[in-house]
Amino acid sequence: MRRPSSFALLVATVLAAGCPSQAAEKAAAKTWSGPAPAVVERKVFGPIKAGSWYPGSADELNAMLDGFMAKAQPQAPAGRVVALVSPHAGYQWSGPTAAHGYALLKGQAYQRVIVMAPSHSTGFGGFCVLDAEAYRTPLGEIPIDTAATASLRRAADHRDPPRVWADEHAVEMQLPFLQRVLKPGFRLVAMLVGGNSSDDQLQRLADALAALADSQTLVVVSSDFTHYGANFGYLPFTDNVAKRLRSDLAVPATDAIVRLDLAAFEAHLKKTDDTICGREPIKVLLRMKPNATAKLLALQTSGDQTGDYRSSVSYAAIAFVDEKNAARAFAAGAGGDLAPSSKPVFRPSDSGLTSDEKKALLSIARASLTDHLTKDGSLKKLGSTLKLTPGLLLERGAFVTINLKTKNREGVPELRGCIGHMTPTARLHEQIAGLAIDAGTRDPRFSPMTAAELKNVDFEISILSPMQPVNSYRDIVIGKHGMTLEKSGRHAVFLPQVAPEWGWDLPTTLTHLARKAGLAGDAWQEGARFQVFTADVFGEAE
DSSP states (O other): OOOOHHHHHHHTTHHHHSOOOHHHHHHOTTOOOSOOOSOOOOSEEOOSSBTTTBOSSHHHHHHHHHHHHHHOOOOOOSSEEEEEEEOOSOHHHHHHHHHHHHGGGTTOOOSEEEEEEEOSSOOOSSEEEOOSSEEEETTEEEEBOHHHHHHHHTSTTBOOOTTTTTTOOTTGGGHHHHHHHSOTTOEEEEEEEOTTOOHHHHHHHHHHHHHHOOTTEEEEEEOOOOEEEGGGTBOSOOSSHHHHIIIIIIHHHHHHHHTTOHHHHHHHHHHHOOOOTTHHHHHHHHHTOBSSEEEEEEEEEHHHHHSOOSEEEEEEEEEEEESSOOSSSBOOOSOOSSSOSSOOOOOOOOOSOOHHHHHHHHHHHHHHHHHHHHOSOHHHHHHHHOOOOGGGGOOOOEEEEEEEEEEOTTSOEEEEEEEEESSOSSOHHHHHHHHHHHHHHTOTTSOOOOGGGGGGEEEEEEEEOOOEEESSGGGOOTTTOEEEEEETTEEEEEOTTHHHHHTOOHHHHHHHHHHHTTSOTTGGGSSOEEEEEOEEEEETTO
16 A cells, blocks of 8 residues: 655654653653643544554545454454553554454444543643544544533543643544444543552542443553663663563563453562553553453564564553443442442432332232223222322322333343323322323333233332422432423433433433433533422332
């Protein structure tokens, strides 16, 4: 493949310009820890390295990527890839290795891709998330997941070092590969992890990302491995260099990662001072505890390509594959302050109903739908023995939800129907009887239930408090509030138990709520009106 001469000249500088030495990072006098200056962020970011580290022409770039992947023959377990470790040097050097990981993703669909990379220009503790609407490459624009980004940027450990993204390549080098292999439609979270981060900061970030990374999320850690030679300030040995780059450095490091052994990886770094530029993002990934089998797909050095090991960078491609169809791709660890580190807990309010009244309402719901579907007189039989206590005569907004007894991959019962009224339309015992029929036969999202399905479902009832408007979505409390969103004549509602059942934080919940209303996923961020309510939720499954 013929490249422009300017490109050929520029890629020759990539090896030396790739990642600074670890010593240089530690010695940087410009370590940043203060607030960001008042600058106007670009809404569409990049590209930075197009035309130098990789081709600036879409046709030439696609041809290069396809050529790399045509030669890649990755051997990995069958299953869904949940994470990759992939190199980020110029494509002439790292592209053939990276292709082994990305070849596994051809034709796959993800809703979100989180790319974690080190910062090569600025020392700081914590992490930085790119604040933009899209990241542009020669292959087009990748939309940013603004809901996830907004959530992460509110964290105590988030930083905005000045110009930290100005010449940063480590995220960008992954993006054309992602654009080439994945189905369109994914959204990007682009983030840098600071080299001065404490263990606590790395753990909090891992907890937040593990909670954020559902089964439709791919995590990519951008990292080169050993930077060897005087140019990088790292000469741990001078004999048998080609062999020892593998045996003494690359193999112990990648073996620890493949075993998901954080302690062994950290021990290797302490023993060798190995110049792995993405060591902090790798630590975050290992702390996220992938529910996956890891596999080293490819390992190469630039010295293998040039035959000159006096200055050499090592590249590895590692895939994390979910072979068992795990309910969650990652297992969150200890608590953090970015997003829920574990599944949020729903805390029902007290409706004032007694235990017997709740049981009676559930019996009414089942008897009403059964009678409607079978004409067996179930509701009349129940009514002949039912005592109408004060609680059953209340007038409250209510919902009836019908769930399948089986659960989906997330461990959440599959919905079969749900209908309700935010404000009362009748006394509770009458309203529940009608809503049960509506939920089973008139929810437009589902076909009407049949009598045969009754034994395979559970009924759930939500008794609502009065609606209260709030000044902002920031006043909504996940686990406590149900919510309504209204904008541009469109409206949607979530019961308070929805977000905890799915493990969603507030931005994720509002994104799904906006989409339910037929709006763009980020429509909640501006111009929307919200009301909240609480609910006493009880069901047969309890």
